[in-house]
Amino acid sequence: MIPEIGNLALVLCLILSLVQIVVPIAGAQRGNAAWMAMARPTARAQFFLVALAFACLVFSMLTSDFSVKYVAMTSSRLLPIQYKVAAVWGGHEGSILLWLLMLTFWMTAVSVFSKALPEAMVARVLGVMGFVSLGFLLFILLTSNPFERLIPAALDGQDLNPLLQDPGMVAHPPMLYMGYVGFSVAFAFAIAALIGGDLDAAWARWSRPWTTVAWTFLTIGICLGSAWAYYTLGWGGWWFWDPVENASFMPWLMGTALMHSLAVTEKRGGFKVWTVLLAIFAFSLSLLGTFLVRSGVLTSVHAFASDPRRGVFILIFLVVVIGGSLGLFAWRAPKVGLGGKFKLVSRESMLLGNNVLFAAAAGSVLLGTLYPLFLDALGLGKISVGPPYFDTVFVPLMAPALFLMGVGPITRWKEASLPELRVRLQWAAGVSVLAGLAITAIKGNFSVFVAFGLALAAWIVITAGVNLWGRVRPVPGNTVSLTKRLGSQSRSYYGMLFAHLGVAAFVIGITMVKGYEVERDVQMDLGDTVAIGPYTFRFNGVTEGMGPNYRYQRGSVDVLSNGQVTRTMSPEKRTYLVQKNPMTNAAIDTGLVRDLYVSLGESVGPTSWTVRVYYKPFIDWIWMGCLMMAFGGVLAISDSRYRIEQRKAARSVLVSDASLVGAVGGGAVK
Amino acid sequence: MKPRSKRLFWIVGGIAGLALVVGLVLNAFRSNLVFFFTPSQIADKEAPVGRAFRVGGMVVNGSLQRHGTDVHFVVTDTVKTVPVRYTGILPDLFKEGKGVVAEGQLDAAGEFHASQVLAKHDENYMPPEAAEALKKGRAVNDRLSKSLVTDNGGRAQ
Secondary structure (H helix, E strand, O other), X not given: OHHHHXXXXXXXXXXXXXXXXXXXXXXXXXXXXXXXXXXXXXXXXXXXXXXXXXXXXXXXXXXXXXXXXXXXXHXXXXXXXXXXXXXXXXXXXXXXXXXXXXXXXXXXXXXXXXXXXXXXXXXXXXXXXXXXXXXXXXXXXXXXXXXXXXXXXXXXXXXXXXXHOOHHHHHHHHHHHHHHHHHHHHHXXXXXXXXHOOOOHHHHHHHHHXXXXXXHHHHHHXXXXXXXXXXXXXXXXXXXXXXXXXXXXXXXXXXXXXXHHHHHHHHHOOOHHHHHHHHHHHHHHHHHHHHHHXXXXXXXOOHHHXXXXXXXXXXXXXXXXXXXXXXXXXXXXXXXXXXXXXXXXXXXXXXXXXXXXXXXXXXXXXHHHHHHHHHHHOOOOOEXXXXXXXXXXXXXXXXXXXXXHHHHHHOOOOOOOHHHHHHHHHHHHHHHHHHHHHXXXXXXXXXXXXXXXHHHHHHHHHHXXXXXXXXXXXXXXXXXXXXXXXXXOOHHHHHHHHHHHHHHHHXXXXXXXXXXXXXXXXXXXXXXXXXXXXEEEEEEEEEEEEOOOEEEEEEEEEEEEOOEEEEEEOOEEEEEXXXXXXXXXXXXXXXXXXXXXXXXXXXXXXXXXXXXXXXXXXXXXXXXXXXXXXXXXXXHHOOHHHXXXXXHHHHHHHHOHHHHHHHHHHHHHO | OXXXXXXXXXXHHHHHHHHHHHHHHHHHHHHHEEEEEOHHHHHOOOOOOOOOEEEEEEEOOOOOEEXXXXXXEEEEOXXXXXXXXXXXXXXXXXXXXXXXXXXXXXXXXXXXXEEEEEOOOOOOOOOHHHHHXXXXXXXXXXXXXXXXXXXXXXXXX
């Protein structure tokens, strides 16, 4: 009964999405205020219906209703309750439903926080989002229905993949999807602007916070995924350039470019066409990412052959969305105009450089991810593109971007003077290079890679300091105190600084791990020791026991420094009862400047095991850097200028409804 | 600079930059492609010596030998076999009689030195390369057994 209610809710939602596409957009074209006003209620009703469907699936999961095929495939009786909830998005069908839930959530958010926007714009934005929602509803109802029944019902489910039974994995997909789907707002704004034909600084100001929110969620999502891989997969890596990871990284790169391009559009009215294009690409890559990961095409392109409906639907949908929006772009973009002029040395050109580098990076990831799939689909043989390709491409693409990151924020808009920049930055450059060399020298083993990476990180930190000091330094005749001047800088400015410092932390993390990590795979018997730097690891054997839905073998490894046991680490090997898959749970001792990482390999004798003993300097800085970037995003969104706009809008709504209708008419005529 | 020559400068600079990036990416791409070969192709000397590639198939039952973290095993596509050597800890799902993919280089003696051994998340799931190798291998076996039948038939007549 409950699953049928969920199904019914989705069907009703499908009808609503059709209404939401047709009526408001037609209203906006014809200047009909009543039709345009349909956008908000339909968006909210869609959210309600999808939330209802989602709740039905959660209910079926929690009650272990194995007559629902999806529940039988992703859950089991013994699965702990928090993972039963996580199992809702643990498989293909449920995760697409989660995607849809997020989409309707974003639609509702737009309908609430858009009082300052012209009604015609709101109508078009929600209409475009309604179209995306229609696509996903059709996809769910036609090819991936999570409410499909299994007759006869299974006695027990096949359980959630043990790799996903982890707190990090509970949060990772929702965060990632919030990011993916968040770009649909920027996309809808771009398409709405193309349809409406007016794209100005106000447009950029509206779509900017949405993009930043989406980017923040995506950053956190990727960060969680990377941290999860580090402690769950049991071999100490944090990024593998796996297609699944690339699928989330491409929209991130494009979204980063979009965020910076929007800054130019808002402040200077420039890059309009380019911004619109980036918005289209960022969302297209989000769609591609969702489908790449969830359609099974990565496991085998021949999965499409076993269920061609899914593959064909996805291809058609991608063609309609990407082809349609690019077609609209080609048709309407000439009307948008290029925006303000700028000189070769200016903040605009630095940001353009950033944009091109990020777009090129996204393109190179796309090539490395899709090319093997194409070859395989065409029957031209199997190849793989591994980490060496991405490493070779990324260092030369990102190094100039990191350099620009130091210069750009200090450079003036429109036209800057090169000699002035040189004066302001020569010290920073010198100190950065010295810092890079000095730290590698202290470490003992010199490496060009490490010196270069650390110099770039130092460059970002020092130029951020120069930037801030330039804004707040005491000027003769100005008596405002330093703290006051610090306080008067905008939150979005601090957000930018903080995010850039996050990048510096990230670069330090990567550089130190790549440069100085120690990985030992050793065979250890009772009492055997292995030494890495100042740490000695002693193996004390393995004990066995039972967890809630798995059996475990738990090792005990003492860490000694100066002959004293400072801590005991307990890596585990788990065998889950239903799926029988062995799982390695590493024991990690986290520290600010180093992680100690121990995981069990296999039993090779009565009491002896192979053991991974790793020393990972500064690895947590990688994720700390990501979180700092995300926090920078949060700061930028909380900037007062966005809130003032909301308040102003709220007041104008209160003043009179008649004036609103007048404004609506005006907006639609434009 | 005149506006027109400046625009030209921008365009030429942009194209040069783009060409540089594309060249860099494609070059890195070409030199880092990892091709895949089946044990039969290796036996036929189709695989390169001294360049990394992937081999896939099934781990032969009883072929696994360990000396500490040095591991030897044999991979087959049911027609031909290739000996593999690896130093390190094998993935959780590595098992005799199951699918496996190894990446590494072939030495002059015909032994494969794996730098990485892959066995994927799910034990019911066969790595695509391994599945491909076994499929091809079986096709060869089928053809062989058929031609044997026809040979026998010929002799009987």
